Amino acid sequence: MSDVAMPIGQLARSVGCNVQTIRYYEQIGLLPPARRTAGAQRRYGAAHRQKLTFIRHARELGFPLPAIRELLALVHEQDSDCARADGIARRQLEAVNRRVAMLMSLRTELERMLMHDHGNRIRDCRVLATLADHRLCIETHHADSADS
Amino acid sequence: MSDVAMPIGQLARSVGCNVQTIRYYEQIGLLPPARRTAGAQRRYGAAHRQKLTFIRHARELGFPLPAIRELLALVHEQDSDCARADGIARRQLEAVNRRVAMLMSLRTELERMLMHDHGNRIRDCRVLATLADHRLCIETHHADSADS
DNA sequence: GCTAAAACCTACAGTCACTAGAGCTTCAAG
């Protein structure tokens, strides 16, 4: 894995994403354009790999691309205030908390559906009955924009 | 909320989704086409509302539309086996479990990032440092197809 | 130097489950 003049496929393997994703990031301006060989193939160095690692890690943590763009910009303002990065992370944490809470209640509901399903004919199927009638739910689990 | 000859907006309000969504469901064949007035406006009855309620509830529980299509088909086979509906719900439960597990570890990671952030200049920012270097994470939190 | 295969390139379409908008028509109340 030589850092110097890496082709795109090698970079992709080394950070664990796929090739199209890298080209996509370049296309939307998240990654700076790579330098090219005479035959117009992309070649990457250490700087690009670091940036891509940062992006992929943030994506794994669920940050949306606009937030990542902002975070990347912050990295370059070494002397500016950290509060903005903290704010972005905090908002992300809140979003994660909302999603966890909702998923937990969905899980409860699904487990309840499955546990109480004693009929083996459709007409006695608790799963289908529950889906057909919201009143059979204990908890409320309304998606409030925390779906994605 | 008279059940007879409801226009689309009223149906939408009564199940808590929006109008375009209903038209979309009809377009992709998830809801049967509504009957129309002379002026080609859709009018719905109780059967449509029940079906739509079922669909929306399943969506709130995170079922993807193809799974819902299958569940809807099962409802009409009153005498067939319940196992298929159970299987669908069980797969959905597993997906929810995977997502919860991942989100919990993301939350831990985000909390850790925020808790340890004592520098107020970017160069000491734990949030940015963690994103830049995966080795600063305790837990692994790699998204394995449980992202959406 | 030559060949073959792997890897690369661009450009565009598709995914999922909607959402938004333009531009027009119909309905229901007064």
Add this chain to the structure above:
DNA sequence: CTTGAAGCTCTAGTGACTGTAGGTTTTAGC
């Protein structure tokens, strides 16, 4: 009969990629 809300179709856009077609470049072996 008028008016304004609500309806209609059609098309495009969202986010974050993924997949495909059809062509070019690179690289390894001989």
